[in-house]
Amino acid sequence: MPNRRSFQSFHPFARLGRLLDAHPPGAEPILLSIGEPKNQPPAxxxxxxxxxxxxxxxxxxxxxxxxxxxxxxxxxxxxxxxxxxxxxxxxxxxxxxxxxxxxxxxxxxxxxxxxxxxxxxxxxxxxxxxxxxxxxxxxxxxxxxxxxxxxxxxxxxxxxxxxxxxxxxxxxxxxxxxxxxxxxxxxxxxxxxxxxxxxxxxxxxxxxxxxxxxxxxxxxxxxxxxxxxxxxxxxxxxxxxxxxxxxxxxxxxxxxxxxxxxxxxxxxxxxxxxxxxxxxxxxxxxxxxxxxxxxxEAHVEANRDYYRQNFALAQRILGNRFGFRQPAGGFFLWLDVGDGEAAALKLWREAGVRVLPGGYMAEPGPDGVNPGARYIRVALVYDAASTEEGLNRIVQTLGDWVGARDAEQPLAAAEG
Structure with a gap:
């Protein structure tokens, strides 16, 4: 059993609060950390x-x-x-x-x-x-x-x-x-x-x-x-x-x-x-x-169209950056940024974008490597305008930073 003294010690959003809440956002916040739908259910x-x-x-x-x-x-x-x-x-x-x-x-x-x-x-x-x-x-x-x-x-x-x-x-x-x-x-x-x-x-x-x-x-x-x-x-x-x-x-x-x-x-x-x-x-x-x-089923198909539009935006804005791929399901991006925790802090402090470090959703293996540590999870739950703004801020804030890190620390080929 891992050394867990409380739920608080590993809950990802409690950890995210401890990482970010002492820092003011660098712009009007866009909260892409939680998978909470923003479109409405049927009347x-x-x-x-x-x-x-x-x-x-x-x-x-x-x-x-x-x-x-x-x-x-x-x-x-x-x-x-x-x-x-x-x-x-x-x-x-x-x-x-x-x-x-x-x-x-x-x-x-x-x-x-x-x-x-x-x-x-x-x-x-x-x-x-x-x-x-x-x-x-x-x-x-x-x-x-x-x-x-x-x-x-x-x-x-x-x-x-x-x-x-x-x-x-x-x-x-x-x-x-x-x-x-x-x-x-x-x-x-x-x-x-x-x-x-x-x-x-x-x-x-x-x-x-x-x-x-x-x-x-x-x-x-x-x-x-x-x-x-x-x-x-x-x-x-x-x-x-x-x-x-x-x-x-x-x-x-x-x-x-x-x-x-x-x-x-x-x-x-x-x-x-x-x-x-x-x-x-x-x-x-x-x-x-x-x-x-x-x-x-009509409202479900409308929801799928809503998320399809957001993924189309992600494809256009991210291209081949950060290992972007179209997932088989769900509404998350799982982006390889080298150091998910450092990237999440940088995005919040400089761009007001809140994302979840992938390492907060994973445990280190027997080799000591956390399989989520390189990643951030980005929830594409907002309308197209907010999603586009959030993705553009991610590219502007992390594009050169990730490239510089990769030049210093080449990606480990065995880790995804």
Whole structure:
């Protein structure tokens, strides 16, 4: 277990505040550090909430409503071309107040199940996660006393972790495994074969694999593959797997706190109990609005067009600078600037642009190298005018600086 004394010690935005907040911005701030959509959800969200206002006096139903679960099951079936009946809305769907909360409590449930199964094992259970990673992955392991194992997800591996390469003894101790596709921060998407191999690995070593697919609907042209499609290729069973989806990114509604988990009925039951003990449900008005959002695709396509425009701007303004590439999904740029922390401080102090150092989303490996240290993560969430201004400031501030650094310290060819 890393030497973590508190969540505060590794939370990326707490660290970013400590880095930047003592310094005034060098220009009117443009905040490209947080992946918070700035375009608005459809107006019907407010209408549905208002229509269901009388239900605010009721506690949230733990398993949601049949209408909400049905909308989620129908969306999954249509999006991933699932066989009819593969997803039973009563058994395989659990509403969540956003995917983050579900991911956290899924680890709580999985580690408890592991401990009940293995008794007083000499070594703690393991939680597998990609490196770089979304902070809730490490936070969940920390909260339950599990050992997080950080598996490199760099350019050398296509920005996907190679879990199959881990030692069998370590895999035997695994209680839960995270896979984020499309990935935050790199934007890489796993292929269907990769997803199937990971499900097979989880079944052979008896751990739960949680597929965080919250960016699945933000892509340029080709919809990213999903874990449920891969499950079809393995015969259609949902054993050992959970998938997590949210309306935060898909529908530009992060404040709604509405999503769902789908998968193995026994795992859904365990997650349900964990959430009843320590989590929060989804209220009736939010469920009503969420059900309508899952049944509407017009606003989702409009969102994709919004981000396509921003990536077109990035292509034009950045060109081949900083290792720019069009990600397979999501709305982040993962830019190689040599020293992400120094670049983030420079951008804030000189240009008023706030970005996240990539090293704050990663842990040093056994060789002492942090796979995110060279990078900054840039969220393309603002309108085109603000995005264009922010990208121009990045080029103006870092272009010569990165070039000078590279001349002094050539890029390590093995690191992406």
């Amino acid at each position: 019907f969200v407010a209408e549905e909430i208002a229509k269901a206002a009388a239900t605010w006096s009721s506690y949230p139903p733990p398993r949601g409503t049949e209408a909400y679960r049905g909308a989620c099951a129908d969306w999954l079936t249509g999006r991933y071309a699932l066989p009819a009946g593969m997803i039973d809305q009563a058994k395989h769907i659990l509403p969540l107040p956003g995917s983050r909360e579900g991911l956290f409590f899924a680890v709580v449930a999985a580690v408890q199940d592991y401990q009940l199964k293995h008794g007083n094992a000499a070594e703690p259970p393991v939680v597998l996660l990609p490196n770089p990673f979304y902070h809730v992955y490490a936070g969940s392991a920390l909260a339950v006393g599990a050992e997080p194992v950080f598996v490199p997800a760099t350019a050398a591996s296509g920005f996907m972790p190679d879990y199959a390469a881990l030692d069998a003894a370590l895999l035997k101790r695994a209680a839960f495994c995270f896979l984020n596709s499309p990935a935050n921060p790199q934007g890489a998407a796993a292929g269907r074969d990769y997803l199937a191999r990971l499900i097979d690995l989880a079944r052979r070593h008896d751990f739960v694999v949680g597929f965080d697919e919250c960016y699945s609907e933000i892509y340029a042209e080709t919809p990213p593959a999903g874990a449920l499609e891969a499950a079809i290729d393995l015969g259609g069973s949902l054993d050992h797997l959970l998938v997590f989806h949210s309306l935060s990114k898909r529908s530009s509604a992060p404040g709604l706190r509405c999503g769902f988990a789908a998968g193995d009925a026994a795992l859904i039951d365990s997650l349900d109990v964990a959430l009843r003990v320590g989590g929060a449900g989804v209220s009736h008005p939010i469920l009503a609005a969420g059900a309508r959002l899952w049944r509407d």
